[in-house]
Structure formats: structure tokens, C-alpha cells
Amino acid sequence: MTASTYVNDDRQNHLFQVNREVFTSQEILEKEKQEIFSKAWIYVGHESEIPNKGDFQTRDVAGRPVIFNRDRHGEVRVMLNSCLHRGASLCRHSSGNAKIFTCFYHGWAYRNSGELVNVPGNEDYKAEPAKVYEGLKGPAKVESYRGLYFVNFDEDAESLEDYLGEAKYFIDLVADQSPEGIAILEGTHKYSIKANWKLLVENSVDGYHAKSVHHTYFEMMMDLGATPPMLGEEIVNGVAPSGMGTEFPNGHATLMYPANGLPLATESVKETLAGMRRTAEERFGESYATAMFGLSRNSVFFPSFIVIDLSFGLTLRTMYPISPSETIVTGWQIIPKGVDEEFIKYRVDNALTFWGPAGLATPDDVEALEQAQKAFSTQAEIGWSDISKGMGKQMPAANDELQMRAWWREWNKRMTGEALPSEGKSFVPFQKQTTDA
Amino acid sequence: MAITAPTATVTTRTEVEDFLFQEAEMLDTWRLEEWLELFTLDCTYEIPATDRPDLDPGLSWSLIHDGRTMLEQRVIRLKKPEAHAEFPHSQTSRIVGNVRILAQSGDEVLVTANFNINRSKAGKFDTYVGRYEYTLVPTNGTFQIRQKKAILAHDKLDPQGKISFII
Numbered sequence: 310m311t312a313s314t315y316v317n318d319d320r321q322n323h324l325f326q327v328n329r330e331v332f333t334s335q336e337i338l339e340k341e342k343q344e345i346f347s348k349a350w351i352y353v354g355h356e357s358e359i360p361n362k363g364d365f366q367t368r369d370v371a372g373r374p375v376i377f378n379r380d381r382h383g384e385v386r387v388m389l390n391s392c393l394h395r396g397a398s399l400c401r402h403s404s405g406n407a408k409i410f411t412c413f414y415h416g417w418a419y420r421n422s423g424e425l426v427n428v429p430g431n432e433d434y435k436a437e438p439a440k441v442y443e444g445l446k447g448p449a450k451v452e453s454y455r456g457l458y459f460v461n462f463d464e465d466a467e468s469l470e471d472y473l474g475e476a477k478y479f480i481d482l483v484a485d486q487s488p489e490g491i492a493i494l495e496g497t498h499k500y501s502i503k504a505n506w507k508l509l510v511e512n513s514v515d516g517y518h519a520k521s522v523h524h525t526y527f528e529m530m531m532d533l534g535a536t537p538p539m540l541g542e543e544i545v546n547g548v549a550p551s552g553m554g555t556e557f558p559n560g561h562a563t564l565m566y567p568a569n570g571l572p573l574a575t576e577s578v579k580e581t582l583a584g585m586r587r588t589a590e591e592r593f594g595e596s597y598a599t600a601m602f603g604l605s606r607n608s609v610f611f612p613s614f615i616v617i618d619l620s621f622g623l624t625l626r627t628m629y630p631i632s633p634s635e636t637i638v639t640g641w642q643i644i645p646k647g648v649d650e651e652f653i654k655y656r657v658d659n660a661l662t663f664w665g666p667a668g669l670a671t672p673d674d675v676e677a678l679e680q681a682q683k684a685f686s687t688q689a690e691i692g693w694s695d696i697s698k699g700m701g702k703q704m705p706a707a708n709d710e711l712q713m714r715a716w717w718r719e720w721n722k723r724m725t726g727e728a729l730p731s732e733g734k735s736f737v738p739f740q741k742q743t744t745d746a
Numbered sequence: 747m748a749i750t751a752p753t754a755t756v757t758t759r760t761e762v763e764d765f766l767f768q769e770a771e772m773l774d775t776w777r778l779e780e781w782l783e784l785f786t787l788d789c790t791y792e793i794p795a796t797d798r799p800d801l802d803p804g805l806s807w808s809l810i811h812d813g814r815t816m817l818e819q820r821v822i823r824l825k826k827p828e829a830h831a832e833f834p835h836s837q838t839s840r841i842v843g844n845v846r847i848l849a850q851s852g853d854e855v856l857v858t859a860n861f862n863i864n865r866s867k868a869g870k871f872d873t874y875v876g877r878y879e880y881t882l883v884p885t886n887g888t889f890q891i892r893q894k895k896a897i898l899a900h901d902k903l904d905p906q907g908k909i910s911f912i913i
């Protein structure tokens with residue numbers, strides 16, 4: 310494969326196209342596993358999911374089963390959920406608390422800090438397993454930022470903070486929402502879709518489709534007296550109603566727009582929100598607090614960690630390929646710590662109106678992606694998809710496609726080695742004053 | 747809920763079954779406005795998260811937690827051709843069984859039942875299975891639904907992907 314096989318980035322004509330083969334080819338998927346999922350930083354979980362020593366969560370990250378836990382010393386670990394003996398899954402609970410993980414196949418037992426501590430029939434080994442094997446294997450690197458844990462399977466990877474770079478700002482805007490921090494709410498959305506994983510990444514930062522795909526959602530909002538996103542009149546922190554798209558190094562990108570109405574808010578919820586905002590103003594100044602609560606944003610952290618930070622809900626999701634045409638999606642909800650039950654209910658109710666496999670919007674997104682996937686059987690005739698909207702514009706809006714192009718350029722670089730220059734629309738962050746004691 | 751001694755208006759399982767079977771038929775035939783009228787004004791329709799079926803759907807990242815307002819909106823939406831995930835409408839065939847009355851109080855009957863819903867759409871065939879919990883209010887010889895909770899017996903929605911019709 311030569312460069313530009315996958316992505317046609319034609320700066321002269323402001324044309325950006327993606328070869329539809331990337332959504333259907335098994336060969337490309339295998340290469341993605343090598344070049345992307347084994348080398349980029351992959352989100353695993355949040356510290357609030359394992360608050361106590363011994364707490365664990367098991368999950369698949371980028372196709373690898375892992376145990377995400379807090380060991381007996383209180384240290385957060387990520388260990389591959391596969392026995393060193395002959396491979397069986399060590400832990401088959403989705404979550405819990407354990408001092409020891411005992412493999413059910415032949416009974417090898419490991420401490421929650423990874424050391425192999427018991428081998429039935431140990432006396433029959435001349436090469437004693439506990440001496441041969443150091444302990445459970447982990448990814449090459451585990452690092453965290455503001456309580457969010459990521460792994461990297463590449464020894465040579467740059468640090469997580471360098472990788473996130475300026476885009477870290479959009480994690481700060483989430484983590485700073487309460488002085489007590491944030492927590493993942495229990496319960497997970499876990500579902501598969503019959504479409505390539507990259508189609509859902511694109512869709513997660515696609516402001517263009519909102520009006521057409523989510524027509525019924527917007528009508529619902531208006532019925533309930535709220536203004537749909539990007540249809541307001543207010544300019545917030547200099548961001549116009551039509552919003553703005555932003556690109557960052559390493560393929561991260563964000564779209565941002567003034568926060569829309571609050572369909573199901575009660576007076577007490579509005580008070581809680583106003584209180585959160587006042588606290589943020591005191592801690593960080595007006596501009597940052599306004600960014601936090603007056604703007605909404607969807608961010609993608611390459612390759613497939615999505616943060617959807619809206620005034621009425623804070624959703625995280627990841628998406629990993631099962632096959633070129635199948636993707637497993639996991640979604641979580643974040644709640645600022647220290648809020649009351651009425652506020653939690655409000656966030657759940659509002660976020661659920663849109664998000665998740667039973668929301669009033671997500672199923673329509675999935676339908677669009679599945680219909681596209683199906684129609685890619687025409688790729689001999691229609692070889693390329695178009696992602697040019699807003700290219701060459703001074704200030705791309707949220708419903709332009711800069712975010713996706715930025716992501717695709719990183720994908721292309723990792724897959725082909727061809728580095729395409731960014732469009733140079735980097736973001737000037739709203740100033741954060743740290744008056745915090 | 748306090749369980750009191752049966753009063754003169756004792757509900758029988760047959761009455762509950764007749765009601766649930768009629769409800770199932772309304773859903774299979776997409777008579778959603780009629781279905782909505784089965785609910786009380788203080789109703790909830792909810793589906794817990796597949797991995798935490800034990801938690802309150804209002805306080806966890808559940809799949810559905812609709813009060814009357816959102817239930818109405820769900821129905822309004824589903825009847826529009828722009829509800830893309832349900833255009834054209836899925837064909838469903840549902841079996842409701844193992845119906846049992848768990849308790850009866852002054853104005854409420856607690857019911858549990860199993861469901862097995864087969865759904866086909868655009869060449870894809872999916873099955874949804876699980877258990878219902880209903881709080882029914884006997885009214886004029888039939889019932890109103892105060893609470894309907896569908897607890898899925900799936901650990902994830904794979905391969906179903908979405909719950910775009912009413913379970």
C-alpha cells in the first residue's frame with residue numbers, strides 16, 4: 310500500500326476523502342490492531358470504579374481482557390486476565406473485591422498485586438512456576454490523568470500526558486466540575502453495532518448530522534420548552550451558536566457549542582447547577598467556569614475514547630472492533646461528587662433521553678452507521694467518502710468536519726507513515742485562574 | 747408496600763393475564779397511543795442496566811427511566827417516519843408467560859411475568875428475553891399500569907445493539 314491509498318487530503322481543492330476500503334478490509338483491521346490498538350493510549354477506567362483495596366473490574370480493552378483493580382497496597386493496576394499456566398480467564402466476575410485470583414482450570418492462585426502464590430502440585434515441578442514466572446502480566450505502561458486510567462502496550466510510547474497534550478484541557482473541564490472530584494455512576498451501556506468502529510468515532514464528533522438524524526430529538530426538546538443544540542442565539546465565551554471545531558496533535562479533536570436548554574430540570578436541580586457554577590467561578594475564575602457550564606462539547610481522544618460533556622449529562626464511551634463490520638461499544642455516565650439524589654436523577658433522566666441503546670437519539674445514529682456499512686458493498690463503484698465540510702474556512706463550526714479530518718490524519722500517519730499537516734486551527738483555552746487554596 | 751388481607755375485589759391471575767396479553771398485542775401491532783393510555787399519570791417505564799439489574803434505574807446508568815412525560819415523547823417519536831431506527835417499524839412477536847401475582851394491597855397489584863420477544867427488521871433477527879415487574883392499579887374492571895420494569899436477561903446488548911421499540 311502506498312501513501313494516500315486511504316486518505317486523499319487535497320489542500321489545493323479543499324477536498325478530503327477516505328477510501329471506503331478502510332471500513333471493510335480484514336487486512337486493514339489486522340494492521341489497526343498492530344499500529345493503533347497496540348501502540349496508542351487506550352482508556353481502561355476511572356479510579357472511582359475501584360475505591361477500596363481489593364476492588365476490581367474486568368473488561369476488554371481493545372480486544373484484550375484485563376483486570377483493572379486496586380491491589381493490597383492500594384495501588385491501581387491493570388493485569389491481563391489470562392492465567393500464566395495455560396491461558397484460562399482468571400477472573401470471570403464483571404466486578405467485585407478479591408485478595409486472591411484463583412484460576413479455575415488447574416488452581417494456580419495470584420495475589421491481587423499479581424504474584425503467583427500457589428501452584429497445586431508444586432512439588433512435581435523441577436522448574437518452580439513461582440520462580441520462572443514473575444507474576445501476572447500487564448500492559449507495557451499504565452498511566453493516569455485526573456483519575457482516568459489508560460494503558461499502552463508499547464514500551465516505547467510517549468507518556469500519557471505528552472500524548473494527550475493540549476487536549477488534556479477537555480478532561481480538566483470534566484474533572485474540575487466539583488471540588489470533590491467526579492465518579493462513574495454504576496451501570497454500563499454495553500452493546501454491539503453492525504458497523505466499522507471508525508464510523509462511530511466519526512459520528513461521536515459529527516455536528517453535521519445532528520439536525521437530520523436527530524430531528525425527532527430536537528422536536529422533543531422543543532415540545533418540552535428547551536432549545537436544541539446549535540439552534541440558540543447566545544454567544545458564550547466568544548463561541549457562536551453554530552459552535553467551533555478544534556483539532557489537536559495526535560488525532561484528538563473537539564467540537565464545542567453553547568450549552569442547550571435543560572428539558573427536565575426542577576428548581577432544586579437548577580439551584581444545584583448554579584451552586585456548582587459559583588464554586589467553579591470562585592476556584593477558577595469566570596471564563597473557565599463559563600466554559601465548564603455554559604458550553605457543551607464532544608471530544609475524541611485518539612483512537613476511540615469519547616467524552617461527551619453536556620450541560621445535562623457527562624457520557625464516556627469507547628468502541629473497539631470485533632470485525633471490520635462489527636463494533637463493541639461501552640458507555641458510562643459521570644456524576645460530580647457531592648450532589649444529591651435529585652440531581653443524579655436529573656442527570657440520568659436527561660442523558661438517557663439522548664444516549665444509549667434505548668435513548669431517543671443513539672439508535673438513530675446506529676441506524677445511519679449500519680446503513681452506511683451495508684452500502685459499502687458498492688465500493689467498486691463508489692470508492693470514497695467525503696469529509697471536506699468546512700475545509701479552508703477560517704473558523705470551522707461545530708457542524709463542519711475538521712474534527713474528523715484531524716482524527717483521520719492521525720489514523721493515516723499510524724497506518725502508512727505518511728504525516729499530513731494539520732489545518733492549524735488550534736484552540737486558545739479559556740483562562741483558568743487557580744485561586745484554589 | 748404493605749400487604750393487606752384480600753378485600754372483596756380480589757384480582758385473579760386470569761384477569762392479569764388477559765390484560766398483559768392485550769398489552770402485548772398492542773405493542774406487536776404498534777398501537778402505541780392506545781398503549782400509552784394504559785399508564786397512570788404518575789407512571790414509570792424502566793429498564794435497568796444489563797450489568798446492574800438490581801439498581802434503581804433512576805440512580806444508575808440504566809437503559810430507560812421514563813416518567814409520563816418522556817414516555818409520551820417516546821411514543822410520539824416512534825410514530826414519526828423520522829424515527830430512523832424504527833423506519834420501517836420492526837416486526838415483533840412477543841410471548842408473555844409465567845405470570846404470577848406477587849402481592850395485592852388496597853389499590854395495587856404486584857405482578858411478575860417473563861417475556862420473550864422476537865424482532866425482525868431489514869433482514870436482521872433478534873431476540874430479547876427477560877422478566878417484567880408490574881405495579882397494576884385495578885380500574886373499572888381492567889387495570890392501569892403504574893410501573894412497568896423490564897429486566898433483561900442479557901449481559902450486554904450483543905447482537906441486539908439497540909432497544910428502539912417498546913419492550
Ligand code: FES
Binds near residue numbers: 392394395415
Ligand atoms: S490454566 Fe490456569 S491453572 Fe491451568
Ligand SMILES: [Fe+2]
Binds near residue numbers: 512519522523670674
Ligand atoms: Fe448523533
